Amino acid sequence: MLANHTSVLFSQEPDILLLNNQGKTVGVIEVKGVTDPAGALEGYGTAKKSFEEALCINPEVQTILIANCITPEDKNRIENAPTISTYFNLTEILRETLKIYDQSLKRVFSTLYG
Template identity: 70%
Template sequence: MLANHTSILFSSEPDISLLSNQGTTVGVIEVKGGADPAGALERYGAAKKSFESAFRKNSEVRTILVASCITSEVHTRIQNDSTISAYFNLTEILSENSRQYDSFIQEVFSLLQA
């Protein structure tokens, strides 16, 4: 729980839930760490399934995909996918002095109004 009574919940499905101070899920994050390009579409599909489940519970939820391998095909699908609010490259987030890290943190904490 954060100082403003919002919460970050780590679980298996979705990987991370962002909860408002009323306990409403305002955001979900799926982390896909696999680096094999051959499995990129499968990992995207798994994340999409989790996001669709979150939308069924709250149509206003924001969804964030964090993946280490975003192939050109996955990138194209993400661009045309209304169930994904934002996406980030995991390797870039973890890089030192990364703008992606700053953008990711800003996205998460803006949802939590923190």
């Protein structure tokens, strides 16, 4: 449970559910880790179906797609899909996280060893 009393539930479909303190689904997250561009479109389709089901239950639910491989075709479909509120590229998130981590370590060691 988060500080705002939202519960985070991990499941198969969707991957992650966010429930408010009344048990209402307020967010749905799908994580697609496929690295093969040929399978990326299939992952998009699976996420879209999951989001459509969640939106039938609560039309105000926030839908978030986190995908490892986003081809130009995927990006076009995602950006024009009314069922996807937000999306993130997992590779870019990890790349930036590792870059920040690396910069932090360099800063620490430069302080220690001048």
